[in-house]
Amino acid sequence: MMNIEEILVQIKDWVWSLPLLILLFGTGFYLTFILKGIQFRYLFFGIKEVLSKSSKRSQGDISHFEALMTSLAGAIGTGSIVGVATAIAIGGLGSLFWMWVTAIVGMATKYSESLLAVEYRELDKRGEMIGGPMEYIERGLGWKWMAVLFSIFGVIAAFGTGNLVQVNSIVESVNMIWDIHPVVVGIAIAVLTALVILGGVKSIGHVSGILVPVMAIFYVVGGLIVVGLQYEKIPAVLSLIFKSAFSGQAAFGGFAGATTMMAIQLGVTRSIFSNEAGLGISSIAAAAAKTDYPARQALITMVGALISTLIVCTITGFVIALSGVQGLADSTGKTLNGASLAVTAFSTNLKGGEYIVAIGLFLFAFSTVIAWAYYGEKCFEYLFGEKSVLPFRILFTLAVIPGAILKMETVWTLADIANGLMAIPNLIALVLLSRVIGKRTDEFIALIKSGKA
Template sequence: MLEVINDFLSGKVLIVLIVGLGTYFTLRSRFVQFRHFGHMFSVFKESIRGQAGQLSSFQALMLSLAGRVGAGNIAGVGLAVTLGGPGAVFWMWVTALVGMSSSFFECTLAQVYKRADGDGLYRGGPSYYIQHGLKLRWMALTFAVLLLVTYGFAFNGLQAFTVTHSLENAFGLPVQYTGIGLAVLLGLVFIGGIKRIASVSDLLVPVKTLAYIAVTCYVIISQIELVPDMLVTIVKSAFGLEPAFAGLLGSAIVMGVKRGVFANEAGLGSAPNVAAVAAVKHPAAQGVVQAFSVFLDTFVICTCTALLILLSGFYTPGFEGDGIVLTQNSLAAVVGEWGRVFISVALSLFVFTCILYNYYLGENALQFLAGRSRAALLTYRGLVLALICWGSMQNLGTVFAFADITMTCLAFVNLLALAMLIKVGLRVMRDYDEQRKAGINQPVFDSAKFADLDLDRDAWPANPAPSEDTIPVAHGLAQSHR
């Protein structure tokens, strides 16, 4: 019964919601992800600079990439290609393109309605913009409960299962010992709270991402003459024009969209929880940064995995096996047996940072539900660590199906809220665009212009003082000349 419900919700309803509303947001915003594409790189560079005692936009980006760049980029892409053929990659790209606009608005709104937590940090996310933007407390509580159950508990057990069994296959390590070791390492990070989680992600995410991209690029460059034809095959297969994959047209669309959504999480309502923690001058700047993370996740990392598989010569139509095995064997076919070990190590790093991300999402939901209860927080940490130990030794197929259902419900609640708050998102976007058009390099959010919104004045003061980066370029030159 769970499988039937899951297939309907995540295989049909979720696809229509993600693609349909993503397209709607793209049109309403006048293609914000394309208009700001070049700007994304400059905002990404500026995001590295943070304020003392607060998390920078770059750290928030690394934390969100900790969750986005995970098992879905390895096993998920392999599964999509296995069941949908090369055409599934094209539909992953399409999903990411429209998803970039959804990510822009959900992360911008998370910044708009964030709350200062009293320790110099911020909390925010869909529960906060539902409560303070829509005034629907019951809907906000529903989202928080779904987020806590899905990410805080279910997905952490599944991630633990994935990494411990991958290490067992690669090195023969007993799952019970690797599960305990994983729990100990994670516990040390959990104790430090969001700052330590962000610091660890800040270190591990660039390392794991760049190392993985470097190895996959080596495979791609070593067979660069085959890449143009393979890209043509991907596009033709997406529309059923490649004879060898003509029978997979329906599967290509379904698997491409489904795996694309699960890889980049655009529109699901997870990334806004970490996007809200950053100290930024304007909410839309964080929206731009998070839209860039969707691009990086899908167009760079997922594409690297897909080309690795398709160029290796190992993959053939009708391949039977899971996504991890396909990716491991594909890399080994090109670089030798060390490729299997590399995939296992890369997957371990991916999963470790994913669990940190999942844990924080659950903690954020818990604080929304229970306030700053120390007892609730310690109980939550203990349950998560116990579940990681237990999950590393169990087959969690039923839990996985249940988590898929709750995650689809998460996406439904979040996308409905985004559609209802789209006018606020557009107002904030226009304020950002107008300041940039006036020559301001780093626009500043003045809450006085949005006095009708339920904002936290500690997070967004009225009439903020401009800095050198927020003075219009022409005015700055004139002052310099005088």
């Protein structure tokens, strides 16, 4: 008889089977086609707009920059370190290639989600913007039932992906280096979370605007130093990544080997975990931005997928690949995976490298917790009204503590299930509302070309 963990793994494999992968890639390629490669043509415009000031006619709660940083706070979490390490440990180095492909295609998806979130957002009774898939599904398609489904999955994912997974990974990394009791770490994170999220989206946006750039630069610079020390191995690693992406990776040491399908599945799921393209959830942050045109904020948000996956995740992947620790076992004989694999990879090539991972994980995970608190809050508000906001914030904060003691494998599996279920209604909505996406994009591009944007 199967135990609960085996049942959850089967559900996860069913959710993330070929139909969802086709829907994800198909939607991304379709949006890339109808938008004429928006992620290539206007990437630099989006980057330039990140630091631009909002016009006087703009509506919203937080700045362009704070909205992007909140979106990145939710995306650059443990998926960028632990998620990548898990993908390589199970799916092989080929999973990195599929992460890149998913991120590039996903930039058009992320753009489209953010455009619709701003297009269909509205003010709630507290004077705050509320927008995201639940709003564009209901107001754009008129499908209240599907909007409710998304919101339910969004709340579940907020507690799983945005809370339990993040806290669990913080505890694991802290425990490896400082040996602090998990409950103590959980209580400390809960207090810090309460201090930020009880102040609402403006508090979250302000903290994210400071925390995300600092943590990203810290981790990327640390990772580049490690990569630089092993630069002569880069061509061989690239060759192995591309080869493994299409032919799988043979077993060696404690590595059980990986098929092409395993590489694709792990690459896609971990890429989505790190940039959230297709989930729709990060568009809730875009909906809060002070902006005048939906497409302007969409171009800014699109940059997030480039930073979170193509830069941060790649750094983690290369450090692990160059270190040669894939397939090795720890002191207990268990094959290195997750945070332990990342910590070993960094510390193998750089003295004190384990602190880069530990500090990076803490900052990444904490920023994700506060961003997902906002996402979950808006989904909860959609379901139960404005009066439910404070109870949700309290419940979300308290959920941090059990997250500190749950088993990593179970938590990750639950998070993957919630993400997959959330993606389905969102991707359907993106395809059905593609005419709106195309129209608003054409209007804004015309403004750019005329110099009026």
